[in-house]
Amino acid sequence: DAGVTQSPTHLIKTRGQQVTLRCSPISGHKSVSWYQQVLGQGPQFIFQYYEKEERGRGNFPDRFSARQFPNYSSELNVNALLLGDSALYLCASSLVSGAANTGELFFGEGSRLTVL
């Protein structure tokens, strides 16, 4: 198993543009989460999806949106990019969501977004 895969690995955008990041979870994992990691900080929660439904949302503006597909892969969209959106975006998958969660998140290598 290749683990959680993310694409693209690196991308550069300009302010005001839109970006779509993609994530494929580990086979059998139905939950996908997105985190933003700014340099020098720990990962910060953006969204969690389970069985194609949003189960959790972090403190991010409405410019951030996501969805999960029937095959459990996921996309994170960010509109009207700001310089402050420059970060490493991490996707993580897990077996289940909520109280029944096994606890462990399996992370991808991330998509590094630079906004100029």
Add this chain to the structure above:
Amino acid sequence: AQRVTQPEKLLSVFKGAPVELKCNYSYSGSPELFWYVQYSRQRLQLLLRHISRESIKGFTADLNKGETSFHLKKPFAQEEDSAMYYCALYNQAGTALIFGKGTTLSVSS
């Protein structure tokens, strides 16, 4: 408010020395606490979780509810332990991990 605090940005020790990475938390109730590690050029991965009470790569962590701490310890550091360590806990809904800012552990010979 749920929060994780890692007071040390960098911890430098010599090989064979004891290591203690500090983690304090703020949480109402019984937290689910974890240590994640990121080695150079590798992805973030789980090191250990308090509920399993296991020792991984010689590391242990004990939950101290009185002091609201979950410090990571190892009696004898190895050079391969050099990495970034994050303490984390699940939010009340169990949907999000709340991470600390991380501590870089540097072990030199």
